[in-house]
Amino acid sequence: MIGMEKPVLAVLCGDDQARELAESPAVQGIESSAVVRYTGEAGLADALRDADVLFVYDFLSRAVPDAWHAANKLRWLHIASAGVDPVMFPGMRDSDVVLTNSRGVFDDSIAEYVLGVILTFAKDLHGSLDLQRESRWQHRESERIAGREVLVVGTGPIGRAIARMLTAVGMTVSGAGRRARENDPDFGTVHASAVLTDHLPAYDYVVAVAPLTGQTKGMFDSAAFAAMKRTARFVNVGRGELVVTADLVGALRAGELAGAALDVFDTEPLPPESPLWTMKNVLVSPHMSGDFTGWRDTLVEVFADNWSRWQTGAPLRNVVDKELGYVPSDR
Incomplete structure (x- = not known):
């Protein structure tokens, strides 16, 4: 005492x-x-x-x-x-x-959430639900996730849990953190976040889980989204302020990326007038990715x-x- x-x-x-x-x-x-x-x-x-x-x-x-x-x-x-x-x-x-x-x-539960939304995009599960509500039988082909390239931005324990889980299902995972390095036990290659946009074009999925600091606030802006593949999906389970929301909305509308799964936002609750609610290629959840x-x-x-x-x-x-x-x- x-x-x-x-x-x-x-x-x-x-x-x-x-x-x-x-x-x-x-x-x-x-x-x-x-x-x-x-x-x-x-x-x-x-x-x-x-x-x-x-x-x-x-x-x-x-x-x-x-x-x-x-x-x-x-x-x-x-x-x-x-x-x-x-x-x-x-x-x-x-x-x-x-x-x-x-x-x-929250490490493992957030990793499960990330895997879940990646599968939802790849297998078009949200599309199946929409068709089910309309009683429509519409056959489609879906994507494989094995072999897809993932960049996890944030190499702390949550990022590492995500990397391990996605690697286990056959995805190829790299990281982005404060310093670049090779031979990391969970990521293999870790890129420096300071030059993030140089590496974004290589990835099919980009997962944001970095802590909010002066260096990371607004790191996902118009330049970052423009650097991504047009077929890429963006997942944010870190902090809403990592993203410039208007730039994300603009990139989605312009087709600069294929979709986004967002669990955190710069304003919470997400305002009813936000366009993110009604975008077909956006999955919104209310800051619950880790809540088991x-x-x-x-x-x-x-x-x-x-x-x-x-x-x-x-x-x-x-x-x-x-x-x-x-x-x-x-x-």
Whole structure:
């Protein structure tokens, strides 16, 4: 235990989430060793005063920067997601507060989603559903995915899980990351993201899973889409802000690429007036590619494990490099 008094834990969550958390055995274990303050966005500043730890369970919330002035004793912030951009602002970056995330929870489920949308495009499953609703028997031929070339932009754990799964079904996978290299165990060849457009013409599928940083924001713009094959499909399971949405819409309308599967958007929920909803060659899902049955319990378990480590002074897992904006990898 750190000190003689119980540490104070602030938990940012919605009302329904607070009820779920209170019923979690993992959280009940934490409550025996801490003063726990459940709070919504409106009460976050009050909850942060004299708090030692902040658990951002509501990982879509953008409330932390405005309440940061009240974090007078905070030593550690954990966010219940792999992406940390909601809490990556100058005050946090410049502070001594340790930042951890939930890296590893969603790797395989997102990889399954990516495989699913690739098969949907190749086998025209969405077209079959449309024809079924019309009671139309229309025979078509479909594409093979074996041997197709895939570029996974983002070489962290999620990108690696995607690479392994797509390789297992016979696709040829390369990566794009901060530095170019050969003989990577999951990607073989990794291209430098700084020269991404030089490599895009070679690929049938481009999968975006990079973290959102100053270098990656808007990396998929008109130049990137123009560089892709006209038969290529684009999949975004990273962050919506990786894409210049207007440029993507323009490229799809112009036939510069064959389709897109989008799970994340720069504005969420996706506005009803967005043209992406009604484009025949676009698959839209509501930021759910990683959300498997039981994922919320797993997120709490990840935090609870780190809480035990923090109390005993053991090294925390998933410590984010605040300059890079993600957990560094040894590969």
